[in-house]
Amino acid sequence: MGxxxxxxxxxxxxxxxxxxxxxxxxxxxxxxxxxxxxxxVMKYGFSLxxxxxxxYFRVEATGVEKIPADGPVLIVPNHSGQLPIxxxxxxxxxxxxKEKPRIPRAMIERFFPTVPYLGNLLNEFGAVLGDPTNCAKxxxxxxxxxxxxxxxxxxxxxxxxxxxxxxFGNGFMHLAxxxxxxxxxxxxVGCEETIPAIANIKPLARxxxxxxxxxxxxxxxxAKVHLNFGDPMVFDDLEIPEEQxxxxxxxxxxxxxxxxxxxxxxxxxxx
Amino acid sequence: MVEVEKSRPQILxxxxxxxxxxxxxxxxxxxxxxVAVDFREQVYLGDxxxxxxxxxxxxxxxxxxRRYQFDGVxxxxxxxxxxxxxxxxxxxxxxxxxxxxxxxHKYGIKRMVVLSTFHVYGAVAYNPALxxxxxxxxxxxxxxxxxxxxxxxxxxxxxxxxxPDLNITILRPCNIVGPGVRNSISTLLxxxxxxxxxxxxxxxxxxxxxxMADAIVLAYNKPQRGIxxxxxxxxxxxxxxxxxxxxxxxxxxxxPPILPRLILRTLNLRSFPSYLMHFFKYPVVIDGRAFARExxxxxxxxxxEIFRFYRENKKPV
Numbered sequence: 030m031g032x033x034x035x036x037x038x039x040x041x042x043x044x045x046x047x048x049x050x051x052x053x054x055x056x057x058x059x060x061x062x063x064x065x066x067x068x069x070v071m072k073y074g075f076s077l078x079x080x081x082x083x084x085y086f087r088v089e090a091t092g093v094e095k096i097p098a099d100g101p102v103l104i105v106p107n108h109s110g111q112l113p114i115x116x117x118x119x120x121x122x123x124x125x126x127k128e129k130p131r132i133p134r135a136m137i138e139r140f141f142p143t144v145p146y147l148g149n150l151l152n153e154f155g156a157v158l159g160d161p162t163n164c165a166k167x168x169x170x171x172x173x174x175x176x177x178x179x180x181x182x183x184x185x186x187x188x189x190x191x192x193x194x195x196x197f198g199n200g201f202m203h204l205a206x207x208x209x210x211x212x213x214x215x216x217x218v219g220c221e222e223t224i225p226a227i228a229n230i231k232p233l234a235r236x237x238x239x240x241x242x243x244x245x246x247x248x249x250x251x252a253k254v255h256l257n258f259g260d261p262m263v264f265d266d267l268e269i270p271e272e273q274x275x276x277x278x279x280x281x282x283x284x285x286x287x288x289x290x291x292x293x294x295x296x297x298x299x300x
Numbered sequence: 301m302v303e304v305e306k307s308r309p310q311i312l313x314x315x316x317x318x319x320x321x322x323x324x325x326x327x328x329x330x331x332x333x334x335v336a337v338d339f340r341e342q343v344y345l346g347d348x349x350x351x352x353x354x355x356x357x358x359x360x361x362x363x364x365x366r367r368y369q370f371d372g373v374x375x376x377x378x379x380x381x382x383x384x385x386x387x388x389x390x391x392x393x394x395x396x397x398x399x400x401x402x403x404x405h406k407y408g409i410k411r412m413v414v415l416s417t418f419h420v421y422g423a424v425a426y427n428p429a430l431x432x433x434x435x436x437x438x439x440x441x442x443x444x445x446x447x448x449x450x451x452x453x454x455x456x457x458x459x460x461x462x463x464p465d466l467n468i469t470i471l472r473p474c475n476i477v478g479p480g481v482r483n484s485i486s487t488l489l490x491x492x493x494x495x496x497x498x499x500x501x502x503x504x505x506x507x508x509x510x511x512m513a514d515a516i517v518l519a520y521n522k523p524q525r526g527i528x529x530x531x532x533x534x535x536x537x538x539x540x541x542x543x544x545x546x547x548x549x550x551x552x553x554x555x556p557p558i559l560p561r562l563i564l565r566t567l568n569l570r571s572f573p574s575y576l577m578h579f580f581k582y583p584v585v586i587d588g589r590a591f592a593r594e595x596x597x598x599x600x601x602x603x604x605e606i607f608r609f610y611r612e613n614k615k616p617v
Contacts, residue, residue, distance in 0.1 A: 057534035063429040063585045142425040145499020162428035
């Protein structure tokens with residue numbers, strides 16, 4: 030038995046393998062999809078995330094069953110914590126649910142594809158460059174897509190601004206309307222405490238060509254994370270002025286805000 | 301009553317020295333009268349097919365149109381970006397194609413298929429996957445070495461709309477690979493050791509030369525004007541493809557970006573030129589569904605079969 034197969038048998042038990050294979054992703058003959066998702070690599074990612082999800086962040090997810098079992102859906106959470114840990118945990122919560130699991134696709138910052146190794150790895154786990162065309166094509170393919178309408182404004186915010194929602198872009202609402210995809214709001218509580226940043230060193234970020242350079246401890250703290258999934262919100266696809274689209278976005282934002290408050294009230298302690 | 305025999309269509313096929321053109325000729329020769337031309341060399345294609353080595357920019361090229369009453373033109377004679385100098389490529393691909401289009405219009409050609417490439421979309425980090433035909437052609441802004449590919453397309457496009465009677469169809473295939481193909485990606489897959497950019501393994505699409513030839517023939521036989529991507533609904537990461545082809549991967553340092561450019565310029569590899577570097581870094585995944593739908597095309601050679609060929613032919617006899 031080679032090293033690779035020993036490693037595989039250790040990391041990927043048969044039950045996990047069956048679980049992932051049961052979720053039939055539309056993939057090509059070599060296990061890839063057009064965005065670089067790879068079924069085999071995903072199994073390793075799933076196994077690793079299970080440890081992080083269950084042991085490190087001890088995630089408590091409520092209402093994950095509210096995400097429809099099939100068809101296009103946009104999962105819209107608040108964004109926080111410098112690294113996209115929130116996206117990873119939400120994706121795991123949905124992929125590991127007992128009834129009708131799904132492997133969602135997370136839209137990631139535009140800078141990731143330029144990072145060697147990490148960019149490809151994220152793609153293989155199912156993350157996709159945050160481009161409207163990508164999102165549109167995936168919804169057309171009937172995928173579940175995680176979108177952070179706050180973008181880097183949310184993930185890069187400082188600890189002093191924790192749990193304050195930043196401006197939401199309207200793009201996700203246009204896509205949800207066009208592809209008749211329900212929106213499932215998610216309130217993430219705990220990720221703000223994983224990498225608390227006290228400042229953003231902008232010149233360093235500019236020099237490195239990254240969206241922000243947080244002044245923070247060089248470690249990820251094991252904060253307890255609560256994920257609260259809201260009821261799916263359905264919007265019609267009528268031609269409406271941008272002002273009304275913004276109003277709809279505000280409705281989603283308010284729903285997320287409410288879910289965050291629920292999470293904060295449920296939380297007994299930070300760690 | 302004696303049935304009048306329908307005359308066989310007469311077709312001009314350019315790029316006759318290439319493996320793809322020869323596959324296309326093989327498929328059409330039974331039902332059509334073909335004339336083969338190539339910019340580079342004269343090839344013997346049998347006694348029934350006149351074959352010429354002609355520079356499209358020379359006046360004698362028009363004599364061919366005077367001598368034969370062409371019904372259609374299949375323009376596959378595009379000098380690849382890894383061949384010749386930029387200037388000679390421009391003359392052959394852009395000015396030569398313009399001449400061909402002019403003559404086709406002048407002599408009343410009724411059907412034209414032009415082979416382009418997915419390279420015209422350009423490889424950038426922000427490319428979405430499944431690029432549609434309407435997407436902007438970014439490659440001209442990224443590398444001067446790909447300008448001729450974009451210009452060729454632009455010309456064909458202008459003629460497509462200005463002269464609808466020409467019935468031009470432009471095909472933008474993904475990587476064409478398989479026996480006899482001499483482009484850079486086919487050379488890489490056939491090598492014992494192939495360069496990769498460390499940490500980058502973009503998604504790629506490959507189409508077998510036989511499937512591509514089928515696609516061209518299908519396109520020719522249905523006069524549907526327009527621009528179409530041609531790619532199978534299957535994808536693989538570059539480094540995985542190399543592995544399946546039995547290539548040992550040689551990583552080239554990829555950051556800072558100036559480093560791989562310097563290394564590649566110094567090495568000056570034909571199969572891995574510095575201006576194609578980004579195609580080995582960022583994905584250019586095209587959506588071939590419109591073509592498949594319109595021309596009822598479905599490729600028959602799976603990726604595994606393509607890669608097996610390269611794996612088993614590492615050391616040609």
